[in-house]
Amino acid sequence: MGRTNKGTSNRHHAAVNIHDVAKRARVSIATVSRVVNRIPTVDEELAKRVWKAIDEVGYVPNTQARALVSGRSRILGLIVSEITNPFFPELVQEFENLAVAQGYEVMIGPTNYDAARTESLIRRMMQRSVDGVAVMTFGIEEQLVQKLVEQEFPLVFVDAGPDLPNIRVLKVNYGEGIREAVQHLAALGHRRIAFISGPLRMRTAVTRRDAFRKSMGELGLTVPDASIVEGNHTMEGGKAAMEQLLAESGPPTAVICSNDMTAIGVLHALDETKYRVPKDVSVVGFDDIHLAQFMLPPLTTVQMSCKALAMAAVEALRAGIEPGHSKAAKKEWPIPTRLVVRRSTDFPRGTLPALAQAPGGQRGAAVDE
């Protein structure tokens, strides 16, 4: 009963394969394979004939079979912290575009900061035999990626990773952008500048915080312990951190946040108080997600280019996967950051705009166009 499956349209029977092409072009399947893979030892005329046959019968190589025999799946793994933080979709988008252009698919997975989940994610990636993995999280416990390291998968990390032959690292220059942010605030007259970090068990969070401390130090500004609060890279965390800051030490005149989501939480927390942004408190974010310019007020933030990050990641992975792709065994790929000034930062109330310039003029860094 039911469908008889006798028709030609059923996908389980319709597939045209390499033999059909070989028959039509009157060559062996080995030659077809060589043509498809652009192996240069095939006579040009013959290749043309094969391409013609491929076109005529509508041949598409079977990915599964290819992967089985070659051991390469042409899938890249991409591990992110959480997919619902808008920074990551932007990164995923860029990464995927580049990967697809190079003939790869992307297998994406969030860790959600959960070890069990991360472990299962990595296991799944290994089971699908990805050709390489980009670990683009805010930090990851090293033991979790141990299996990938052992099996010598090409790997890319952000900020820091084990120093091994096929491991590459994207070095984000946090110092640069954060220094610009601190100098921008200082130039406006701010002295009491607070910092809301990411979860401090994440390496990146520590790095960003230290960059802040260093920049403050360079300007001779002190950073009391109470001015640094730990957030968790979410809006909720930012809101809670700001509330803590207000409760414990009263409002600082400016807050720098470890990412834009935190900054959004801060804006939200301040909206529920008598303090206005930027007149009472200036707020600076980090990442420059697309949303940042649509916040009220539009967010001054440190831009970290997704595109640069994605390009370096794909490039670095290919260097590890495709033999002789990149001659230099480059291990570190620098990623710049820069401040984008919008409207969430201003003179602290009561400060005379003596030393600094009038709003709208040059304010120490790139002004959003």
Place this chain on the structure above:
Amino acid sequence: MGRTNKGTSNRHHAAVNIHDVAKRARVSIATVSRVVNRIPTVDEELAKRVWKAIDEVGYVPNTQARALVSGRSRILGLIVSEITNPFFPELVQEFENLAVAQGYEVMIGPTNYDAARTESLIRRMMQRSVDGVAVMTFGIEEQLVQKLVEQEFPLVFVDAGPDLPNIRVLKVNYGEGIREAVQHLAALGHRRIAFISGPLRMRTAVTRRDAFRKSMGELGLTVPDASIVEGNHTMEGGKAAMEQLLAESGPPTAVICSNDMTAIGVLHALDETKYRVPKDVSVVGFDDIHLAQFMLPPLTTVQMSCKALAMAAVEALRAGIEPGHSKAAKKEWPIPTRLVVRRSTDFPRGTLPALAQAPGGQRGAAVDE
């Protein structure tokens, strides 16, 4: 030169396969396969022995080989409109969780409203021989999915799709939520309510707009043509649409937006004018993305549950893939929507709160907890 690959750790040689297990358990590979696939004709004692062997040698079935021979990849395709619209990551997350729990991987791709891109995406999915595809966009040109339909891939659409055996449709009840929104505004005293739609070539956009018209009609409120403006589901589009609304017919007292991103754009546009939200203009979104509650002011919006959408989609796909999974050949899966009231809606200025209740009280629908 270079590494010699003689070590045992290299992943290209280390794989333990079904033969190793068979040898260890002193059975044939056929039996191992049957055990792994839980085919019930295997003697229980024997199965135990095989599981033990599997555990001892650390066997993991090779996905590629499985897919090659069975013709099923255990990958589900998920087509979305754009990955950078926060609604979709939330959906992706839910969908992926469910799919993984059922032993599937997910291959995600955005159309970005671009036909060429969509076509290539679908081609890639077919090449990877996904077991089924969920088309969860705001709408899609039917000819693009034609190939999937022809090849009889199990398919799930939102709102509308061809009426064919293995095509299921998720029917979102837009009317419900939008009616609540209109009634909520009307109860507050609004009469001049505008609507910003999605791009009208998308079927979903038309459906949402019509639901708005209908609800207005039910209350005897007129909808002049100028009160309906076409947006494009982005913040930029929302901003532009609101500016058009202000320029052409002056400010309405309330605006309902086709999605939350549009509403964010509207808030942004109004922030640049003398009109305040909600005192001068009330704004209602659609989707209830996580971000909505962190907007300034927090956004009143119609909630469409990602979780419900994802659950129905995965369930519907499985019904199409796994024979006898769902006995009833259910074709339509209803998805409810409901209004969530936050702080972007209020009495229009100058209206006496006579007929409606005081803010904070019951306001016609669920109040955000």
Place this chain on the structure above:
DNA sequence: GGGATGTTAGAAAGCGTTTCCCTCATCAGC
């Protein structure tokens, strides 16, 4: 007790590729 039936596990045939190995032809060198 013998033939029919039922149950369980092994042998082997694929699935659609890539790639190794070998043949056969061409050609240069002496």
Place this chain on the structure above:
DNA sequence: GCTGATGAGGGAAACGCTTTCTAACATCCC
């Protein structure tokens, strides 16, 4: 003109699994 080198293309063996077919053995009924 013969030999050895070179190079293009075909045959066939993997790759690791699922599934059909078949054999072996136990069970049952008359």
